[in-house]
Amino acid sequence: MASPTTDAPAAGEDVLEAVGLTKHFPVRRRLRGLLSRTRLTVHAVDDVDLTLRRGRVTALVGESGSGKSTVARLLAQLQPLTAGTVRLHGTPVTVRGGRPFRAYVRRVQMIFQDPFASLNPVHTVRYHLTRALRVHGNAGRSSADLEAALAGLLDRVSLTPAERYLDKFPHELSGGQRQRVAIARALGADPEVLLADEPVSMLDVSIRLGVLNLLRDLKERLRLAVLYITHDIASARYFADETLVMYAGRLVEGGDSETVTQHPAHPYTRLLIESAPDPDRITGATRAGDGERGGGEPPSLIRPPAGCRFHPRCPAAMPRCGTDLPPRLAVGDRPGHWAACWLYDPAEATS
Numbered sequence: 253m254a255s256p257t258t259d260a261p262a263a264g265e266d267v268l269e270a271v272g273l274t275k276h277f278p279v280r281r282r283l284r285g286l287l288s289r290t291r292l293t294v295h296a297v298d299d300v301d302l303t304l305r306r307g308r309v310t311a312l313v314g315e316s317g318s319g320k321s322t323v324a325r326l327l328a329q330l331q332p333l334t335a336g337t338v339r340l341h342g343t344p345v346t347v348r349g350g351r352p353f354r355a356y357v358r359r360v361q362m363i364f365q366d367p368f369a370s371l372n373p374v375h376t377v378r379y380h381l382t383r384a385l386r387v388h389g390n391a392g393r394s395s396a397d398l399e400a401a402l403a404g405l406l407d408r409v410s411l412t413p414a415e416r417y418l419d420k421f422p423h424e425l426s427g428g429q430r431q432r433v434a435i436a437r438a439l440g441a442d443p444e445v446l447l448a449d450e451p452v453s454m455l456d457v458s459i460r461l462g463v464l465n466l467l468r469d470l471k472e473r474l475r476l477a478v479l480y481i482t483h484d485i486a487s488a489r490y491f492a493d494e495t496l497v498m499y500a501g502r503l504v505e506g507g508d509s510e511t512v513t514q515h516p517a518h519p520y521t522r523l524l525i526e527s528a529p530d531p532d533r534i535t536g537a538t539r540a541g542d543g544e545r546g547g548g549e550p551p552s553l554i555r556p557p558a559g560c561r562f563h564p565r566c567p568a569a570m571p572r573c574g575t576d577l578p579p580r581l582a583v584g585d586r587p588g589h590w591a592a593c594w595l596y597d598p599a600e601a602t603s
């Protein structure tokens with residue numbers, strides 16, 4: 253294994269890769285619907301390609317309901333895929349329960365939005381962390397090993413001295429401390445990948461930065477590959493190396509975070525950034541009557557729009573956008589920057 257203190261060539265190495273990731277949920281119908289025999293599905297995630305790399309943070313940005321959490325659950329193998337492949341170090345993974353699942357979870361850990369819900373209120377910090385260490389075989393042989401491992405985990409998330417926190421219950425901690433405990437628990441598996449689903453959006457604004465800085469520090473020190481899911485594109489710029497933008501189940505733009513946030517190409521990304529100073533506003537009153545600037549509601553995922561799913565809201569829509577699905581097209585002169593948008597079709601530019 254590469255030493256975490258040297259700039260080993262392994263940095264940036266592909267760790268977890270999704271190709272054509274797709275999830276359709278069947279919609280339960282009432283009796284009347286059953287008789288009509290039409291089967292409805294929610295197209296939650298369609299044809300998503302992404303790669304998480306060692307020592308890098310990849311942000312997945314989009315509005316609520318765009319399919320971000322579903323992507324995380326598929327990557328975590330918590331739900332079966334409708335189509336596509338997940339590869340860990342190039343090897344396709346399809347694990348359903350049992351020992352292979354535990355082996356996978358040891359390498360790919362998830363952090364959830366609400367640390368209060370993900371920690372058991374009747375158990376102490378010591379219990380949660382001990383259990384994680386034991387399940388993943390990292391508790392050592394003696395009780396001294398275990399104590400050292402517990403102190404090590406709390407030290408990594410800057411909850412020191414450990415004795416101050418080990419015997420506390422979740423309700424005795426602040427929101428930020430709870431999320432740090434949830435992160436420490438994930439680290440108890442000694443994972444390679446962290447899937448962090450809106451890890452700071454339930455925390456007070458004043459402590460968000462501290463938790464993001466902690467995740468960044470872990471990325472660097474432990475060379476973790478991190479997926480950072482957020483609806484706040486401004487935080488992606490601050491925190492992520494690469495940013496992917498998701499709209500209505502599909503990725504619409506990607507590239508390094510600086511480029512995507514400073515030179516957004518897709519009209520949807522531009523809309524997100526315009527609304528960015530206060531991300532909560534995206535779902536608020538500004539949306540109504542904002543039609544010309546691309547306002548309006550995200551589409552139904554039961555019958556998503558044909559062509560580009562953003563076309564009904566798009567201020568730059570062309571006729572073909574309503575019929576033809578745009579592929580990933582290279583944007584500008586920054587390597588790796590792409591948008592799934594016909595504006596960047598070289599044929600459009602010359603006409």
Ligand SMILES: Nc1ncnc2c1ncn2[C@@H]1O[C@H](COP(=O)(O)OP(=O)(O)O)[C@@H](O)[C@H]1O
Nearest residue numbers: 277294296315316317318319320321322323553
């Ligand atoms: N288990 C499920 N059954 C049916 N629909 C689901 C299920 N999970 C998610 N969805 C739907 O999939 C879409 C994407 O949801 P989600 O991945 O949670 O989005 P996000 O995390 O971006 O808010 C939503 O329309 C949601 O209602």
Ligand SMILES: [Mg+2]
Nearest residue numbers: 320321322449
């Ligand atoms: Mg979500």
